[in-house]
Amino acid sequence: MLELQILLVFMIIGALIAVKTKDLLSSVIALGTVGLALSLAFLVLKSPDLAIAQLVVEILCVIILIRATIRKDLPFSTSGRWFVNTLIVLVFIGVFLTFGYFCMKDLPRFGEPEMRIAQTFLSMGLKETGATNLVTSVVLDYRAYDTLGEATILFTAVIAVLAVMRRVGRKK
Amino acid sequence: MSVYFLCLVLFCIGLYCILRKRNLIKIIIGIAIVEYAVNLFFILVGYRMNGRVPIYSPDQTIRDMVDPLPQALVLTSIVIGLAVTALIAAIAMRVYEKYGTFDITKIKKLKG
Missing domain, CATH: 1.10.287 (Helix Hairpins)
Structure with a gap:
């Protein structure tokens, strides 16, 4: 790679x-x-x-x-x-990097995922959802409530941006 | 292993930017870098060596597809990241209009 x-x-x-x-x-x-x-x-x-x-x-x-x-x-x-500030931040990041490096030994090796859940999606996806693109079948069928929550967050953020940026109502 | 480590280094650069910089825009940039690193890490965990795109086609076997589950989750995460960035940028612009600065040590007129 x-x-x-x-x-x-x-x-x-x-x-x-x-x-x-x-x-x-x-x-x-x-x-x-x-x-x-x-x-x-x-x-x-x-x-x-x-x-x-x-x-x-x-x-x-x-x-x-x-x-x-x-x-x-x-x-x-x-x-x-x-x-002093830079030193504290660098020491913290150094400790974080060291622990992260040792934690990476517990991960599955790169290129060999475990795929416990995804094996079901791969074998049953086409039969159950009828979608040839498996990412779409996960997004829109198996985890559709996740996508609903994502759309809710997106539109809530749009409403919040409009509320923060609007001009009217600012003068007394 | 080294790819994971490079991803972790990218995360740490974003963390340094969030913790050390005083400019609000720099902090937003740090948050964006951290978000990229985390998204990339999920995809790296789900990658299969010599795999192929998880899309069915009639002439190939299923055996060697990459993991579709992290891809679906990261697809959600990318869109939410855009919403979060837009909201923080809007608040930062309002803060600039009120205080005339992006420096977070000078923004201290908040009474509460």
């Missing part, structure tokens, strides 16, 4: 640039490259539905963030206990 590792290293470099750049607009665009590389990685990992969804969502996300940051570039303040 050399191409997957190349994509992951590209994503890590893009994420570092997004974190470290002082200019907010450049940072948002670096985030966009990370998301597009993630879309390619989904395509490499044999999940085209996710690649399409990630592409669309990434473009919308970048548009929203550019709208939020445009003409609002601000200088960064590095006053305060800069060294």
Whole structure:
């Protein structure tokens, strides 16, 4: 899986640039490259539905963030206990990374999933739901209530964004 | 194993951004990076080596498909991530209009 590792290293470099750049607009665009590389990685990992969804969502996300940051570039303040804060955060992340590395030994090895539940979907999916795309049969049949909850969250978030951004009712 | 570790490194970069940066937009970017890393991790766990896309076609066997369950869950998660990002960005824009800054150490006029 050399191409997957190349994509992951590209994503890590893009994420570092997004974190470290002082200019907010450049940072948002670096985030966009990370998301597009993630879309390619989904395509490499044999999940085209996710690649399409990630592409669309990434473009919308970048548009929203550019709208939020445009003409609002601000200088960064590095006053305060800069060294102590950075040291604490780095120590915490180091401990987290160490424990994560040891926990990864308990995972199934890469490329050999267990698939206890999914074996049923794979063998019975076409017969029970009539969908040739198994991801669709899981989303819209076996876990349809999940999808209903997702739609509820999406529309609730849209209502909340409209409530936060509206202009009327602000003047007394 | 190394692919999992690279994914974990990506997660930690996002975590550093959330914990250390003071700019609200940088924090939103950190949340987005963490979300990407978690989505990618689910798909990596469900990947089968030399597998194929979980779509039936008449001329191939079922045996070597990748796991469709994490893909369905991550499909839900991606859309919810967009909704969350939009909501945080809207609140950040309102905060900017009220305080004139994205710096979270300067936003302290909240009385409560």
